[in-house]
Amino acid sequence: MKTIDELLADGVRGKRVFVRADLNVPLADGTITDDGRIRAVLPTVRALADAGAKVVVASHLGRPKGAPDPAFSLAPAASRLGELLGSDVAFATDTVGQSAADTVAGLADGRVAVLENLRFNPGETAKDDTERGAFADRLAALADVYVGDGFGAVHRGHASVYDLPARLPHYAGYLIATEVGVLKKLTDDVKRPYVVALGGAKVSDKLAVIDQLLGKADRILVGGGMAYTFLKAKGYEVGISLLQEDQVPVVQEYIRRAEAQGVELVLPVDVVVSREFPDLKAKAPTEHTVVDADKIPADQEGLDIGPRTRELYASKLADAETVFWNGPMGVFEHPDYAEGTKAVARALVGAGGFTVVGGGDSAAAVRTLGFDENAFGHISTGGGASLEYLEGKTLPGLAALED
Ligand SMILES: Nc1ncnc2c1ncn2[C@@H]1O[C@H](COP(=O)(O)OP(=O)(O)OP(=O)(O)O)[C@@H](O)[C@H]1O
Numbered sequence: 001m002k003t004i005d006e007l008l009a010d011g012v013r014g015k016r017v018f019v020r021a022d023l024n025v026p027l028a029d030g031t032i033t034d035d036g037r038i039r040a041v042l043p044t045v046r047a048l049a050d051a052g053a054k055v056v057v058a059s060h061l062g063r064p065k066g067a068p069d070p071a072f073s074l075a076p077a078a079s080r081l082g083e084l085l086g087s088d089v090a091f092a093t094d095t096v097g098q099s100a101a102d103t104v105a106g107l108a109d110g111r112v113a114v115l116e117n118l119r120f121n122p123g124e125t126a127k128d129d130t131e132r133g134a135f136a137d138r139l140a141a142l143a144d145v146y147v148g149d150g151f152g153a154v155h156r157g158h159a160s161v162y163d164l165p166a167r168l169p170h171y172a173g174y175l176i177a178t179e180v181g182v183l184k185k186l187t188d189d190v191k192r193p194y195v196v197a198l199g200g201a202k203v204s205d206k207l208a209v210i211d212q213l214l215g216k217a218d219r220i221l222v223g224g225g226m227a228y229t230f231l232k233a234k235g236y237e238v239g240i241s242l243l244q245e246d247q248v249p250v251v252q253e254y255i256r257r258a259e260a261q262g263v264e265l266v267l268p269v270d271v272v273v274s275r276e277f278p279d280l281k282a283k284a285p286t287e288h289t290v291v292d293a294d295k296i297p298a299d300q301e302g303l304d305i306g307p308r309t310r311e312l313y314a315s316k317l318a319d320a321e322t323v324f325w326n327g328p329m330g331v332f333e334h335p336d337y338a339e340g341t342k343a344v345a346r347a348l349v350g351a352g353g354f355t356v357v358g359g360g361d362s363a364a365a366v367r368t369l370g371f372d373e374n375a376f377g378h379i380s381t382g383g384g385a386s387l388e389y390l391e392g393k394t395l396p397g398l399a400a401l402e403d
Pocket residue numbers: 152199200201202203223224225226242302303304326327328329330331332333358359360361362363381382383384385
């Protein structure tokens with residue numbers, strides 16, 4: 001994989017460099033609640049701009065349905081990038097239309113532009129190779145060189161991640177190089193006990209990692225939205241909690257294998273439940289109770305791990321030499337359901353070993369809940385991406401950067 005240093009050594013003055021970043025930041029009412037993913041790409045953008053490149057930054061944000069949707073505009077991320085860089089950043093109101101063409105054509109050497117959300121165009125995520133390729137052709141017309149630095153999205157075989165680099169000279173940015181360097185340590189010789197904590201909401205995306213982790217980790221702690229498919233697999237009712245019903249047999253098999261292989265698969269013993277999903281903007285106090293994990297009422301959903309589970313998970317993390325954590329333990333964005341995530345973060349800070357936190361929301365959680373990011377060994381910008389890396393899968397966005 002060629003790195004950006006080689007590109008810089010060859011000289012980039014006056015060249016249009018397309019930087020595929022992951023600016024998929026959490027937003028509340030159009031305000032960025034955690035800018036970690038924007039800060040993470042700064043070294044690459046700065047280095048290119050300082051070397052006189054015309055830097056065209058592109059990303060997705062959220063999961064819009066292939067058409068413009070103001071709720072998913074990248075405009076706030078572009079402004080924040082400008083503030084962090086301390087210079088004006090141009091913003092194109094489309095991706096491959098007139099605004100993008102004019103914005104890129106108007107860029108002076110050393111200046112930066114951000115394109116509107118790539119996923120406003122159906123070609124970005126299309127399953128059909130020709131449709132994706134056609135979109136990649138249009139993106140390629142905007143640039144001379146490609147730099148991949150959106151680590152959080154390298155597990156997606158999308159046009160800007162996978163098809164575009166095949167059309168331009170391509171290089172890995174600093175963020176990708178750093179992330180891969182750190183995660184490699186977790187696939188080589190890990191120090192034991194190796195404990196993995198999994199939570200979050202993208203359950204169907206992330207369950208498969210357990211297959212590989214069963215041969216690698218000593219303990220797997222399951223929380224967040226992921227826990228309810230496991231509780232269901234144990235025969236418990238989970239009310240209206242997040243559930244991946246079709247995966248229940250797969251999870252039953254994971255539970256059997258964990259027992260057979262002597263891997264501790266640890267599930268919540270109690271959960272915080274409520275009749276309603278909380279309002280994450282108003283954050284008004286909600287009605288909620290703590291129940292045993294096998295007593296979730298039919299009309300309620302689990303939104304956090306309970307106090308006994310918090311203690312249990314903290315004890316399972318205390319002697320860990322290596323920890324990988326992806327996915328908040330609850331709906332941490334609301335104070336009534338943040339305690340589980342805080343407890344796990346606190347336990348990681350207290351653990352003496354090497355700790356990696358991965359994922360947009362997981363990283364945002366530790367920062368917004370007031371933890372010092374330097375207290376963790378590494379905070380990865382990728383959740384699904386880091387899990388798939390640990391699974392040993394070929395990640396399209398990394399494969400595409402190979403020579
Ligand atoms: N019990 C639960 N029910 C519903 N949502 C939950 C629950 N627990 C956690 N969540 C939600 O999970 C979301 C984060 O999950 P997600 O899988 O996206 O993690 P991530 O760290 O952002 O990883 P990635 O980078 O792959 O997106 C948070 O917004 C949180 O509110």
